[in-house]
Amino acid sequence: MRGNEAPHSAESECAVLGSLLLTGGHCFDKVADLLADSDFYFRSHQVLYRIAGTLVQTGQPADLVTVTARLEALGVLKQAGGREYLEEIVRATPSAANVRKYAEVIVERRMKRQLIDASRRMEELAYEPGDVRQQMDAAQSLVMHLTEGSTVDDEPKSMSEVVRGTLEWIDERHSADSPLTGRSWGFKGLDDKTSGLQDGDLVIVAGRPAMGKSVMAQNLAENVSMGVTSLVDANGAPIIVDGCPVLVFSLEMSNLQLGLRSLSSAGKVDLNLLRSPTRMQNAEDWAKLTVAVERLHNSKLFIDETPGISISKMHAKARRFQRKHGLGLIIVDYLQLMSGSESAARRGRVEELSEITRGLKAMARDLGVPVVALSQLSRKVEERANKRPLMSDLRESGSIEQDADVVIFMYRDDYYNPDSQFRGIAEAIIGKQRMGETGTVGLQFVGSQAHFKDFAGRLPADDSETTASRPPQGSRGGFTFRPND
Template identity: 45%
Template sequence: VRERSILRQLAATAGEIADAAYNPLGRSAKAVLDDAEARVLHIAEQGARGQQYFQQIGTLLTRVVDRIETLYNRDDPSDVTGVPTGYADLDRMTSGMQEGDLIVVAGRPSMGKTALALNIGEHVALHAKLPVAVFSMEMGASQLALRMIGSVGKLDQHKLRTGRLGPDDWEKLASALGRLSEAPMLIDETPALNAIEVRSRARRLQKQYGKLGLVIVDYLQLMQATTTGENRATEISEISRSMKSLAKELKVPVMALSQLNRSLEQRPNKRPVMSDLRESGAIEQDADLILFIYRDEVYNDETQDKGVAEIIIGKQRNGPIGTIRLTFVGEHTRFENFAASGSYRSSRFSGSTT
């Protein structure tokens, strides 16, 4: 009965898609195609939710043991079992970014959310040689490219924006362009995408490249819900769940950026906590790893921690929570390993059940 219902929906949708193709009402072919793909994907998701995929525990145990043996027999034993971020202390605490994980990077404006995500994406593309998909709903693709040139080439962003490069800068620029031109970084600057659109475009890239190393979504609160919820918190919950589903389906880490509530700035200690996540507690539940960015110099001109960023691991489903330090080089919009590597504090094992 359920299969027939799905087939009826598919037939009806196919007819509507055909009508739209013959009478696009001023829309481009690409717009009609995107809408068609989103509608078919929506039906596929409904069908998948109605099925149950039980797996025998014996099969699962065999798979887990095979994984443990593979890690044990590696030629280069390491604590990093996922995709490395490029930050030694962060990788040491998280074991890298794991396939199927939803990673939330959260912070107030000017803390460097986009910079950190891009820096990690650069490392994945340049060093792991894995494709990175960036959905940028806030900044344009050219702006991100300029940021990446400054980060990879260690060039002053102001000089790049004004064209006032010195003699040594041109060599750095040429080197950065050479490295980035070969990097599999893919940027989609379409504003206000919904979860189905992000999912269908990521699927297309996965099919094209065979494997994605990382998907970056900048940022959650700028996405549109596929259905109108009771309030924005309900819509963000739907978006958050969809991003987790995307990570599981494609077996790729998805890094979603998120804003924090403004109210935290009224506190004496402005370091973020879980309750500061904006508009939805579902983000806290869906995320496997939550990273808060805190830079004291944003609030305190007299701080002794200028150029220091605290990356606070607020949640880690299968590992410890705590704080690591990175160096923030503002003129290059770049986070780097802290000079005294090993400067991290592990508070406790999260062991979250959510």
């Protein structure tokens, strides 16, 4: 490369084309999944690769004679460099053995050219009039597009390879100390039902306001970041594991609000006292607060309070965070406060939410961590006599039901029924679990201290048509098999 000439490798491009012509196109399959004609820098090489590929895909040989004849027939032989140039490419190629490596160099140079183009476009954006935040979102999208296109899909795996990998996974976890295959919620009932939070899963925690969604998310963040689990040793003592970094995107509450709630939960201090510190006259409360500060100081919990963040910006932030700190869990509070792309927004709010949930699922898979997103349910729930949420309540919230691996509805009967015999009890209703059973888990809700506790008592009998109270379609032996899922 000379001066400001765009990145490319003429040698690698010639080597790939020469390999094709030497083998009559037999090595095409080694590079077809990696290379497109647009990846080549030189126009003549783009024409050659496209013609050779077309011949191979139609069952014809793609050697020097056939490719030259095809170029002549189409009137583009001169555009491809001419007969002598093709002969020179073949003479300069000693072997087709390393054709895949040559192709990888071509792709790398193409990516560098795209990076240059993206940087120029970002510079143009910066000079254009308009809202700088929207311009930054557009710049983030450009970078995300580059990143998403930077890796080559692995070869399809045979069922034998899939089974072998699955058996290795089973064997590894069979010999592990923990019965959980994912990260502990810190609540026994949820861990028993889900076997923990699984890497790559999108978990939706949904409900109406005041049902405890944010408290659940906060408790979960604290538990995972501090290594709190639902497990106990042989003596019944809690097992504490190493905490892992947790990134919380708080679109609803400020850092101060989250800090007060976390101190209340971690120290079991009345939240109202923390909100009005002049009322804290009890030495015991101050001692509890000191313990809470120490516990949270040693946690690996991080908060991002960017309002109205887009999925592309969130994904980029999470990836940078993972590179810097590592990452065990992402929590989003809550997804309806996120913004989608302008094109999706123009198509309506349902389409915008669908784009957001698809993006959250893609982020979970890309980063290899669980993503827990809170979701607000519509007021239609309030219009029913039985206000326990149903899966159908998600229908107007984009593609949440399809994209989520797990859906948990939070419900508190005493909020709607002051005379309820189950005061202080919350229900975590597992309405969907792609790889497990549905059902309801009871939790004790301590609202004054912003936390949940395990509850082993009886839950209210639910005779209404709820997802949790009737067998899921196609279920067998506790596992849910959903047609067309």
